[in-house]
Amino acid sequence: MEPKPRLLTILDAVTAALFAIAVGLVFFYAPTEAVMGQVQRVFYFHVAAGWVGMLSFLAAAFAGIVYLRTGRRHWDIVGVAAVEIGIAFIFINIVTGSIWARPIWNTWWTWDPRLTTATIMELIYAAYLMLRQGIEDPDRRGRFGAVYAIVGFISVPLTFMSARLFRTIHPIVIGSNQPGAEGQFDMTPRMLQTFMFSLLTFTFVFVDLLWHRVRLGKLADHVEQLKLKLAA
């Protein structure tokens, strides 16, 4: 079994420190939004979680392409790891969005294009894990998983662009505003700094978690190989 790399230990420490600073910025540095009040603070980690989710699915699609080209099991393990992390963070993104929406939109949920596409994206990747569960042969599982991750990635730009392409009440953080958006606010410099720092922190969280999850995947693969060897 591989010992934990020193670089991963350093990354753990840096990520934990960045996370603690980000939490501090969110609660003690960023000002309270004038209209929405305290609930606006959810926005910093809500968007950052969405960013990690989409980054994870991009990583899964990339791993899928490399797996199909090389056939190396390492990339299949990376793909699964990325999808699993993406599902967890998009779940955070959707649920925190719903909590924010209750006082701002006066509803927990609405079938707005952004909310709908994000939910479909989450379900597509949940189905990816289910599909893998149903395939015994590791090579076949890897190939199916890779193709699914590549095709499923279409849902990611669609979700990102949905608030820009369709009529929506979801606010847009970067780029032009929707005239019908509700809950839009102008970021003060402190808000912007907190937001950018949160994005940076969550990027570190993603890399750190992915590394840990890939190590776990390799261990699981090793155990599976040993089981097959002993059963033969």
Added chain:
Amino acid sequence: MFFQQAPADTGAYMIAGYAVIFGVMAIYLISLVIRRRSLQQDLQVLEEMEKKEPPQ
């Protein structure tokens, strides 16, 4: 908004939001640790079985 004196009282929603964020992240981290421990135990057992098994 012209007559609004102070921001809306939405502190409870903020707490709920961050409870979800920290909660899900904590559950995911714990799941990684539990799965790793379980696999390490499996590996230990399998390696012992491999040693006991006569060479073919």
